[in-house]
Amino acid sequence: MDFSNSSEDARFREEVSTFFKQFTGDGGSLPTREREQTLGRAMAERGLVGVRLVDGALEPTLDKLQALIVAEEAVRWGVDLNFITGNMFVAKTLAVVGTEDQKLTILPRIARGEVRVALGYTEPDTGSDIAAARTTAIRDGDEWRINGQKMFTSGAAVSDYIWLLTRTSPDKPKWAGLTMFILPTDTPGITVQPLETIDGEREATMTFYDDVRVPDSARVGEVDGGAAVLRLAMDFEHGGGAVPGRSLVGTAHEAWRSAVEQARNVLGADGRPLLDDPMVRERLVTLAIRNDVSALLELWSISTGGSSGPSGAVGSLAKLHSRETQQLVFETILDIFGDAAGLPPGVEGGLADGEFEVGFRRSMVATISGGSSEIQRNIIAERLLGLPRMGRK
Numbered sequence: 341m342d343f344s345n346s347s348e349d350a351r352f353r354e355e356v357s358t359f360f361k362q363f364t365g366d367g368g369s370l371p372t373r374e375r376e377q378t379l380g381r382a383m384a385e386r387g388l389v390g391v392r393l394v395d396g397a398l399e400p401t402l403d404k405l406q407a408l409i410v411a412e413e414a415v416r417w418g419v420d421l422n423f424i425t426g427n428m429f430v431a432k433t434l435a436v437v438g439t440e441d442q443k444l445t446i447l448p449r450i451a452r453g454e455v456r457v458a459l460g461y462t463e464p465d466t467g468s469d470i471a472a473a474r475t476t477a478i479r480d481g482d483e484w485r486i487n488g489q490k491m492f493t494s495g496a497a498v499s500d501y502i503w504l505l506t507r508t509s510p511d512k513p514k515w516a517g518l519t520m521f522i523l524p525t526d527t528p529g530i531t532v533q534p535l536e537t538i539d540g541e542r543e544a545t546m547t548f549y550d551d552v553r554v555p556d557s558a559r560v561g562e563v564d565g566g567a568a569v570l571r572l573a574m575d576f577e578h579g580g581g582a583v584p585g586r587s588l589v590g591t592a593h594e595a596w597r598s599a600v601e602q603a604r605n606v607l608g609a610d611g612r613p614l615l616d617d618p619m620v621r622e623r624l625v626t627l628a629i630r631n632d633v634s635a636l637l638e639l640w641s642i643s644t645g646g647s648s649g650p651s652g653a654v655g656s657l658a659k660l661h662s663r664e665t666q667q668l669v670f671e672t673i674l675d676i677f678g679d680a681a682g683l684p685p686g687v688e689g690g691l692a693d694g695e696f697e698v699g700f701r702r703s704m705v706a707t708i709s710g711g712s713s714e715i716q717r718n719i720i721a722e723r724l725l726g727l728p729r730m731g732r733k
């Protein structure tokens with residue numbers, strides 16, 4: 341089996357790289373909202389978001405390897421594609437279970453890269469246990485009244501819609517009483533509060549729903565059928581389609597490259613470049629091998645498709661290995677280069693202008709968002725290794 345890119349893929353990578361490079365130059369100084377809209381539109385025009393609408397139906401524009409190439413090149417040029425990923429699996433879910441009205445009004449705007457959809461699953465007391473959501477939606481004539489709170493609603497402050505998981509039947513078993521909605525973020529009663537995460541980002545938010553009234557047309561899927569909608573969306577999120585996701589390896593790989601460059605110039609206690617030190621070389625080689633394993637697991641994961649069934653556990657394996665490796669890469673870099681690598685951006689004497697310090701903090705977030713490492717281990721244990729479920733004989 342040949343794992344190298346074909347010449348066609350290499351050409352595609354070159355094109356994508358040029359695109360992101362130009363965009364980084366033009367878009368870097370724009371405020372988040374405008375930058376995302378400009379990027380979203382430009383990517384959609386070139387088919388780089390992974391889908392396009394043809395006669396009302398979504399058609400793929402990328403194959404799985406191309407989607408991975410887009411994600412990797414985005415990391416290389418420091419372009420954040422998180423919002424595209426969220427948008428695309430909402431679009432794909434709407435294309436399957438959305439109403440005709442949602443397909444006519446919301447879907448085209450997502451496909452054109454014009455709007456952003458924030459994901460409202462996690463609540464203050466329910467993160468990993470997603471189906472325990474307590475935000476209620478109560479029927480009131482032709483409308484629904486929504487009350488509750490969500491945590492870590494990424495990008496809600498700059499989004500147009502919220503994809504919202506609610507509880508419609510508190511008396512039913514937890515998976516059976518959920519209903520999904522998609523509603524505009526400017527609906528009266530919604531408040532968004534920024535939330536600073538350890539990486540210094542204020543992208544995650546808390547969102548509050550205080551007697552929010554929405555028409556029944558905002559409902560996605562059946563009443564109490566939210567679990568099926570959620571599973572479909574998660575299938576798309578965890579690799580069930582060729583859209584540029586979060587590159588699992590890109591950040592760790594770029595950090596490794598940068599560390600090797602630094603090690604050529606930074607001198608050790610013996611006055612020689614750190615790269616000449618056999619211990620440093622050995623640690624860098626170990627990281628490179630782990631990154632390669634992550635890359636192979638990612639390829640395996642995208643080749644197996646969706647997250648349901650045993651193949652979904654491969655996605656968990658790839659996520660677990662790559663995110664834990666990402667943390668190890670930054671921990672090791674901080675250890676090799678010492679204090680200078682631990683200084684934040686803008687501080688005199690810092691190495692690579694704080695790049696490694698920021699990366700270290702981000703690497704901690706990366707093992708939580710999108711499902712924590714412990715949850716990935718549970719999935720691998722149960723689905724891939726066939727071990728008994730937690731708490732059951």
Ligand SMILES: Cc1cc2nc3c(=O)[nH]c(=O)nc-3n(C[C@H](O)[C@H](O)[C@H](O)COP(=O)(O)OP(=O)(O)OC[C@H]3O[C@@H](n4cnc5c(N)ncnc54)[C@H](O)[C@@H]3O)c2cc1C
Nearest residue numbers: 459460461462466467468492493494708709710711712714
């Ligand atoms: C930067 C960032 C962005 C995010 N963006 C979004 C978003 O846009 N939309 C959204 O809805 N959510 C978002 N999240 C939430 C994210 O999905 C949750 O943080 C994650 O699922 C963990 O949930 P929790 O924080 O409630 O932790 P908890 O579920 O309370 O877990 C706490 C600890 O217990 C462990 N644990 C929990 N259950 C088990 C178990 N069964 N077995 C073993 N260990 C367990 C966890 O691994 C963790 O270490 C984001 C989070 C972050 C950090």
